[in-house]
């Protein structure tokens with residue numbers, strides 16, 4: 001549906017890209033499975049030729065995603081890492097250098113240091129809480145600063161506007177992996193980032209039933225490169241996957257409101273619990289970057305991590321949880337708990353995990369949409385069981 005000026009976020013999430021089907025009036029867009037499209041004459045088509053290049057269901061999703069991030073362009077991919085691979089292939093050449101946050105998603109670190117390194121791309125990991133550390137890591141061949149904020153799993157923030165200003169002075173592009181915040185809570189392009197990336201597998205899909213990714217930008221040159229590489233590399237999502245993400249987007253606002261409110265209550269409960277050594281949540285006044293979070297984000301998100309001292313205790317807590325499911329991933333309607341050092345961040349070298357502070361006693365929670373009383377009772381009981 002053509003976007004009307006002034007539409008709010010939730011209205012756009014429901015309607016943009018989802019106009020009633022012109023043939024049947026169906027209010028839900030059909031899933032276009034066709035791989036190829038009839039041409040009236042050679043080269044005379046209606047915008048679609050072959051479904052890897054473009055597909056109506058994918059275009060519907062991309063239109064909605066662009067609108068939600070306030071971007072001119074969005075590109076959908078088969079996974080978050082397919083999006084990451086394609087962005088990196090589009091921006092980098094042998095000899096180029098990337099500055100990466102030191103507690104980014106483990107798969108991003110692995111992609112750069114174990115795959116792209118083989119093609120001559122160099123990476124430096126820095127603590128992106130410090131703009132000076134980012135500035136000091138920039139080299140003549142630095143092409144990209146890759147940020148995650150809030151980070152995974154320690155919920156640290158980086159100042160997108162300040163990093164973007166510093167990087168842009170040196171002609172370096174800035175990408176923000178906005179998976180944790182979603183466009184409902186944070187719009188990196190409006191803060192100066194050049195590119196936004198998502199694992200749509202998480203909050204955008206929101207139901208733990210589809211793997212997907214996306215990249216958004218308003219820069220015409222970057223968009224042209226991405227469009228070329230989306231087709232040339234071919235890591236595109238299926239029409240059904242696009243449809244599932246589009247369906248998820250319609251309730252993104254509702255889910256984010258509930259998950260954020262639940263996470264705030266869970267974080268407050270954990271802060272008061274004697275067995276919990278530390279709680280990482282940007283909404284807590286005790287979070288070292290709480291002021292930045294208030295400035296940069298609309299609310300503080302559905303992810304909480306906390307420390308219980310050692311790995312044995314963390315394993316015992318995780319084993320005792322009943323409402324939280326022990327599983328990787330995040331952002332969906334069901335609450336999940338996991339052990340970053342042994343699960344999501346196992347691909348990050350132990351030395352780097354130690355430097356960053358991802359220890360054996362750390363537990364990460366993704367708060368879902370269940371009744372928060374049940375979530376808190378579950379944590380309370382599991383912490384008691386673990387204490388023996």
Ligand SMILES: *Cc1c(COP(=O)(O)O)cnc(C)c1O
Nearest residue numbers: 079080081105177179199201212
């Ligand atoms: C999951 C995740 C990714 C990777 O996405 P996939 O869809 O699993 O490929 C990238 N960044 C963040 C922050 C993630 O949580």
